[in-house]
Amino acid sequence: MAKTATTATATEEFFAALGRRGHEPLLRRTRGTIRFDIGPAARPQRWLVTLDRGDIAVSRRGGKADCVVQADADSFEKIITGRDNGMAAYLRGVVIATGQLELLQLFQRMFAGPPESARRRGAEV
Structure with a gap:
């Protein structure tokens, strides 16, 4: 079956x-x-991301985790593409996170930055 949702x-x-x-x-x-x-x-x-001193493993398993993040698909896409900030979305209640929130704070480095900041970085190079 073809995917209909980007x-x-x-x-x-x-x-x-x-x-x-x-x-x-x-x-x-x-x-x-x-x-x-x-x-x-x-x-x-569901995706389970395991972080071990910089080593990253990703699986589709559920189960227990130190931090659990819940978001609707549209909101999460905005975060991973840099159109929204993960922590700002959490503070607005768009993203729900439980457990060790400092993990999410550190992990947000993996999310894309705002599109306009990427353009500025490209112009500075």
Whole structure:
């Protein structure tokens, strides 16, 4: 069956790319697990991200995690594409996070920055 929602595709691509990274120096001091429940609460798509001193592993398993993040698909797409800030979305109640919130704060480094800041960085190079 063909995908009709580009949001799910953007989310899948984000987690696939994250898993291919393997190691991220920005997270070299970070250890823990974050479960992302994206989509409707009754049937979310789940990703479990394991962080171990910069090593990143991504799976589609559910289960316990140190931090659990819940968001609808559209809101999460805005965060991963840089059109919204993850922590700002959390403060507005668009994203619900429980557990060790400092993991989410550190992990947000993996989200794209605002599109206009990327253009400015390109102009400065």
